[in-house]
Amino acid sequence: MAAVPGDAGRRPPTSIRTHGRSVTAGTYVALSLAAVLALAPFFFLMVTAFTHTYVEQVAIGKLAHPTLANFRDIFSQTPFAHWLFNSFVVATATTVLVLFVDSLAGYAFAKKKFAGRDVIFFMLLSTQMIPIPVTILPLFLLATRMGLIDSYYALILPAVAVPIGVFMMRQFIKTIPSELEEAARIDGLGDLAIYWRIILPLCVPALALLGFFTFFLSWTSLLWPLLVATSDHTRTVPPGLATLVGQYITNYGQISAGAVLSILPMVVVFVLLGRQLARGLVSRTVKG
């Protein structure tokens, strides 16, 4: 492999390890630039959140004296604690329900033979292209008639209907060797026991991916909560933050603190699940 000019000082890359692709400084420059562009807005957000500022100007100079005043104020002056609690309850409940319901159905679609299986599966999947706004209007009428407006149910239940998770779980469970299942059946395990004790533990990467995805969609959802979470008893963080934007004089410091707090859980979950997510994603793109 020809050495790249200007690469002389460094250890020459072995052709097997890098399989013919040399990592030049250009790669690092491009990636660093992308990372800076991705992260710069967060830098300014943090500066605003941690400096006491009502003025509409980024005051980097004030960073020398960081303060938690904005974080204190958003909890004492707005119902942010309520919103945060509601978001946690709704996102967690949605995720648990979706994981259970989708993995159960995914197991049946992957491993069972029954009349109408492919028709039902196709029916589920074909709705994937239908945009959310189409169902939102009837769902609103439905929620009104069922008396679910301003309740957690209205925020949780419709999210469990989304079919993509069944597809993800089916694709993953298909890769689990059927011999395992048959051996368990010989040992006398029923369908549910096989699902719970054999299938689920082997599905962790797919469950992590689907769980992250579901939690993320619920945590960041704005349009549906705007409609049905009509009071602070059920209002979640995104519609809550939206009410702070442009209300009176926008208090950037305080809103920034709220934004930081709303980002934090997603970052924590992503870092915790990072490895599992990558594995779930690989198996999905390869075998899907």
Add this chain to the structure above:
Amino acid sequence: MRSEREQRAQTGRGRPVTDGATALERPAQQRAPLLLSRIGRRARPYGLILPKLAFFGVFLAFPIGWAIELSFRSGSILGKMQYVGVSNYRRLFSDSLFRICVENTLEYAVIVIPLVIGGGLVLAALLNRPIRFRAFFRVALILPTVTPTVAAVIIWIYLLQGQGGIFNEILSFFGLAPVLWLGSPHLVIPMIAMIECWRGVGFYTIVFLAGMQSIPRELYQAAAIDGITGVRAFWRITVPLLRPVILFSTVVATIFNLQIFDSPYVLTQGGPGFSSTTLVMYIYDEAFSYDDMGYAAAISLMLMLLILVLAVVQLTFFRKDVEF
């Protein structure tokens, strides 16, 4: 119960080994002398999918049917909605605001989709090289995606504001006049599209990276022997093998971006005038500000049609290319 299990286990093991898979299935069939238990066994897979079907039926399939029915009606949410035939659809053709919203929505999509797919491919290819700090770069790039849109938009309101915003501070540093980034009808969609690219590119990068990591390394080694490396390997190995993933991602991006709502809703409320109003915002307004569910339903079905047509076009267009 226990003895039954043991019995089943024994009959299973007692079969000749040469019988293979059928030997394992047979005991279950033998154990069903009663019609009732046979029906029970047949019904069991349906039990497994029943919870999903229940949620799906009540909260997705039924509402879709209802939306179609709604689109033929007119009237207030609380009052009685009368059957008005196709008049909602007829109204669409003469509604200039509907046309503006379609154009705006398509303009977002046309800017955002190529940039996030192209940018995602390039960034994933760079990340797929044997580099250090890959984990850091991955987290950095995905951070805008996992940020709630409202929070992300709050940052950008701040950066783009007329006085004191970073963008205008930079302009004034070079002695240029400040620009109303979100207040100018020509700039507002490109600016929001830029924010959407910033939010979206990390997601496609991660998806493409996962796909690239599944490409056998031997292919690159073999190509390297023929002198094909770097950019040429990217075009001749990575892109062709990743085509299904790229196609899937493009369809997803289309479905997703034509439904843009959150960022213009919080950033501009669709303004100035209607220059950043999207179809979903129009649906929202018609239904909940002007209390015309029927018309809103008709618009939403048009959006569905638009998404369907574009997805089918992409699928057929790309698929022709895939066959070789």
